[in-house]
Amino acid sequence: MEKRIMAKRRAKLSAAFSTSSGKYFVGDVVKLLRTGALKRYEGKVQLIVTSPPFPLNLKKSYGNLTGDSYLKWFTELAPLLTKLLKPTGSVVIEIGNAWESSRPVQSLLPLKALIGFLESKGSNLRLCQEFICYNPSRLPSPAAWVTTRRIRAVDSYTHIWWMAKNNFPKANNRRVLRPYSKKMQALLKTGKFNSGERPSHHWISETAFLKDCGGSISHNLLEMDPLDPDREVRLPNAFSFSNTSSNDYFSRECKKRKITPHPARMPMGLAAFFVQFLTTSGDLVFDPFGGTNTTGYVAERLRRKWLTTEISRSYLSQAKLRFTDPALKKRKKK
Numbered sequence: 001m002e003k004r005i006m007a008k009r010r011a012k013l014s015a016a017f018s019t020s021s022g023k024y025f026v027g028d029v030v031k032l033l034r035t036g037a038l039k040r041y042e043g044k045v046q047l048i049v050t051s052p053p054f055p056l057n058l059k060k061s062y063g064n065l066t067g068d069s070y071l072k073w074f075t076e077l078a079p080l081l082t083k084l085l086k087p088t089g090s091v092v093i094e095i096g097n098a099w100e101s102s103r104p105v106q107s108l109l110p111l112k113a114l115i116g117f118l119e120s121k122g123s124n125l126r127l128c129q130e131f132i133c134y135n136p137s138r139l140p141s142p143a144a145w146v147t148t149r150r151i152r153a154v155d156s157y158t159h160i161w162w163m164a165k166n167n168f169p170k171a172n173n174r175r176v177l178r179p180y181s182k183k184m185q186a187l188l189k190t191g192k193f194n195s196g197e198r199p200s201h202h203w204i205s206e207t208a209f210l211k212d213c214g215g216s217i218s219h220n221l222l223e224m225d226p227l228d229p230d231r232e233v234r235l236p237n238a239f240s241f242s243n244t245s246s247n248d249y250f251s252r253e254c255k256k257r258k259i260t261p262h263p264a265r266m267p268m269g270l271a272a273f274f275v276q277f278l279t280t281s282g283d284l285v286f287d288p289f290g291g292t293n294t295t296g297y298v299a300e301r302l303r304r305k306w307l308t309t310e311i312s313r314s315y316l317s318q319a320k321l322r323f324t325d326p327a328l329k330k331r332k333k334k
């Protein structure tokens, strides 16, 4: 594209919404990146965390590509996005499963998309770790096979791939500890446990469990909601992981104002987990598929800087609504 036109587009871009810590742009992220409209952020982003449009077979109300065109679009996005990253930066992508339209067969497209993204030419990415986000409250789907014919199990998790340009991206699991189990709390109190070899051949030393490290190390299976409210679920010390969040500030305000909330919001706890795990105060966090700006809101609460792009202007009012949350005024310095 001609240099003059690109420069004009760059100059024209102004945020639809901003705070002192972040900016929300309305526009197609691919176009914004290709025209250089986000050039000023190149090499400055510590974390890209996002839930892109899923590769579904049926179009959702916010629109999405399907099949090979999704794959091509998603793969080509990788080098454009990674240009924005700092050398120690990370990309975290959440993608759910998909099913073929007329048979009870799981689509390979989400996995192909993740591999395509990871191996996309020019992106120089590696998979640091896969996380599974298990949501026991997920409604049975696809209904035809799960509830009607009863020949498939409920699809109840999303894949989260943490990728980076470097083998040692900025990360610290001490920032996302889980509370100790009751058993471990008792053990720390009494100092008594069985040391020695376990059946798994792990060797447990006599002092292994005597030091209180403030919590246990998070697992890569993130459970969103307890199915049984009496069962202990030890979620990391990020915001609550619940996505049924019918009682969070955003959902209450949407209800009060008769707003239909975005159909595919990212669970706040999930964004908070990765923001805390992979960044520190003052770092820049980017969500290219921002929707209601869950990521920006979480970043603001955790005193990070944020940048959001979203193709549809219709979610702007919901993104703004999040920032009327009184919890933002009460946030602690980290």
Ligand SMILES: C[S@@+](CC[C@H](N)C(=O)[O-])C[C@H]1O[C@@H](n2cnc3c(N)ncnc32)[C@H](O)[C@@H]1O
Pocket: 027, 028, 029, 030, 050, 051, 052, 053, 054, 062, 063, 262, 264, 265, 266, 267, 288, 289, 290, 291, 292, 293, 294, 295, 309, 310, 311, 312, 315
């Ligand atoms: C799964 S939703 C993400 C929702 C968001 N995480 C939240 O919590 O509200 C995907 C979003 O990507 C947006 N989107 C789709 N294609 C886009 C594009 N090319 N550029 C920017 N945003 C896009 C959709 O409008 C939708 O809001």
